[in-house]
Amino acid sequence: MPGDIRPDWWSKASAGAILGFGLALSLVGLYAYLGPGGINAPGGRYSLMRYLEAFVWIAVFGFCFLFRSGRAAWAWLGAANLIAFAVLFACRFYFFA
Amino acid sequence: MIRADIVKLYKTVHTWTGVTCGFALFIAFYAGALTMFQEPIARWASPPAVGVAAVPLDDAPRLLELVAAAHPEAREEGITLHLWGHENEPARVTWEEDAPHQEGQAHEHVHWWATLKPDGTLLAKHEEPSELADFINHIHMRVGVPEPWGSYFMGVVSLLYGVALISGVIVLLPSLMKDLFALRVGKNLKRMWLDAHNVVGIAVLPFHIAMAITATALSFSHELWSVQETVIFGGKQAILDNRDNEPYRAPKPIGEAAAMMAPSQLLQKLKVQVPDFEPRFMIFKNIGDKAASVRVPGAERGYVGDTHLGGVMLSAVTGELLKDSTRPSRQDPDRRASETFYGLHAGQYEGATITWAYFFLGLSGAWLFYSGNLLWIETRRRKARKGGEAEQSRSTRLLGSATVGVCLGCVAGISVTIVAAKWLHGTVADLNHWHELIYYAVFLGSVTWAFAWGAARAVVHLLWLCAAATMAIPLTTLIALLSPALGMWAHGSAATIGVDVVAFIGALCFAWMAIATARRVKHGPADSIWSIRKPNAVPDGSPVPAE
Numbered sequence: 001m002p003g004d005i006r007p008d009w010w011s012k013a014s015a016g017a018i019l020g021f022g023l024a025l026s027l028v029g030l031y032a033y034l035g036p037g038g039i040n041a042p043g044g045r046y047s048l049m050r051y052l053e054a055f056v057w058i059a060v061f062g063f064c065f066l067f068r069s070g071r072a073a074w075a076w077l078g079a080a081n082l083i084a085f086a087v088l089f090a091c092r093f094y095f096f097a
Numbered sequence: 098m099i100r101a102d103i104v105k106l107y108k109t110v111h112t113w114t115g116v117t118c119g120f121a122l123f124i125a126f127y128a129g130a131l132t133m134f135q136e137p138i139a140r141w142a143s144p145p146a147v148g149v150a151a152v153p154l155d156d157a158p159r160l161l162e163l164v165a166a167a168h169p170e171a172r173e174e175g176i177t178l179h180l181w182g183h184e185n186e187p188a189r190v191t192w193e194e195d196a197p198h199q200e201g202q203a204h205e206h207v208h209w210w211a212t213l214k215p216d217g218t219l220l221a222k223h224e225e226p227s228e229l230a231d232f233i234n235h236i237h238m239r240v241g242v243p244e245p246w247g248s249y250f251m252g253v254v255s256l257l258y259g260v261a262l263i264s265g266v267i268v269l270l271p272s273l274m275k276d277l278f279a280l281r282v283g284k285n286l287k288r289m290w291l292d293a294h295n296v297v298g299i300a301v302l303p304f305h306i307a308m309a310i311t312a313t314a315l316s317f318s319h320e321l322w323s324v325q326e327t328v329i330f331g332g333k334q335a336i337l338d339n340r341d342n343e344p345y346r347a348p349k350p351i352g353e354a355a356a357m358m359a360p361s362q363l364l365q366k367l368k369v370q371v372p373d374f375e376p377r378f379m380i381f382k383n384i385g386d387k388a389a390s391v392r393v394p395g396a397e398r399g400y401v402g403d404t405h406l407g408g409v410m411l412s413a414v415t416g417e418l419l420k421d422s423t424r425p426s427r428q429d430p431d432r433r434a435s436e437t438f439y440g441l442h443a444g445q446y447e448g449a450t451i452t453w454a455y456f457f458l459g460l461s462g463a464w465l466f467y468s469g470n471l472l473w474i475e476t477r478r479r480k481a482r483k484g485g486e487a488e489q490s491r492s493t494r495l496l497g498s499a500t501v502g503v504c505l506g507c508v509a510g511i512s513v514t515i516v517a518a519k520w521l522h523g524t525v526a527d528l529n530h531w532h533e534l535i536y537y538a539v540f541l542g543s544v545t546w547a548f549a550w551g552a553a554r555a556v557v558h559l560l561w562l563c564a565a566a567t568m569a570i571p572l573t574t575l576i577a578l579l580s581p582a583l584g585m586w587a588h589g590s591a592a593t594i595g596v597d598v599v600a601f602i603g604a605l606c607f608a609w610m611a612i613a614t615a616r617r618v619k620h621g622p623a624d625s626i627w628s629i630r631k632p633n634a635v636p637d638g639s640p641v642p643a644e
Contacts, residue, residue, distance in 0.1 A: 005100075025324060054259075058310060
């Protein structure tokens, strides 16, 4: 990453907290639909998903300060959220409806 | 190589997440370390009772029959038959009944136990068991904040704790090889504390990663659950949940009488059908009915996880296996993975080695947060001194007082409330409520004391309080042994004596810390918050009498 890294505490932290949670939910949601057994897999899945969500959430929040600026954090993570949620809702309302 | 500006940035992240969460994490880790011995503490705190041994397992059928006949609600809701004979099992048989309440409202439960009198008739009593061990677990989970705020609060703390771990590693990475195995003991106290903080943090990192992830998931459990339902499953989760609970549901009574199989025979039948299963206790439902059943929670050799969730259900009439999908080896892969995560959090490997390892890992975690706060204060002091200020800034002093008050207040509060289990038993009406009152009184008192006296003085007072309160645990047992007239008790089992021995060693550690800290307070650098000397006009290091 060339150039100086800006602190942008509040915008980066809010991106990590909010968009990190969104990314966690949508990615783990994809596992619910695309994982072995699909959406009707036995009930252990949504218990396990809590832990996976926490893992992704912490990872995104922790590493989001590496973005060059708060604006970049919101842009990249926002785009990732859009894509992940689009695929998730495609699964929920179209492919596995 | 990591760029210097990134390291600098993450140093700030680490400092702020650490300092804001350090208090709550200290309490969670200290109380959490103690919950590794939740069962021994529950046994230590349980008054002598009739006990399981009063009714041999061979006489259990008669006892169960009498209870089912006299207590229809228990017959329907479940009667627990105990097998182990530990001090926290008041009698062979126990059950819970709903306290009087409005339909559909939250309510308390009344706890009953029952035994056989020498003439073979039923003796049933309602008596509240000690909830001391559960209360310590509550402090661990919610650090004393009332629900639902306690869960939200600890969820946020756990999340930030994860961020603190990531940032701490990023900060340490560039100098990892240089710093890791260098514990520079010597004149530079701050360097030594930082080295120790780093070595403990890195060595125990896998444990902390597991804790941060699982604690975040467990604290936000309800919230994650409902968001998953709304966003991902869209109504399916309720259906799956219902299917998931099926293995726990007892068959409906059919109203036809039948002879029950004796519990000892049922256990034999269980052993034949599921050889590796280790039963904890048995819950009978609908005794006397042809569809009577018994659920047996327990662990399975070779599998980690929550033993309360796993189990099997047998017919209480024939001993035939009715439901067998919740014990570990029959769980679906997702459930198994989830249970393994939970096992990682709770250290549930049914072995003494891991229990002790988790105990010390928990204590080391508590120390990590305590030392982290102290390092921040010390850095502030150095910066201030470079800037030519002789006095500590207000925020530094306040953080010092808060660290001392909160951390040591938690330690002292838990010890005092443990001691109260024996002294107050039989003298107060609602001992479980008193446990809470005592803990909060000592905790808040310590925090107030720390702010009133300042960190340097209060830390010595409070460490002595911790030492005294913790020493009172084995002393109470000793006093109970020497003067039985006081109505206290001293159990002889290894587990309860273990509680006394660990408390004794812990008290000695606190006393040693009190002595060492008192020395630093008198002779350490005067501009530190750990000094009671006036900073101006006194050259560093020269011994001067305390004011």
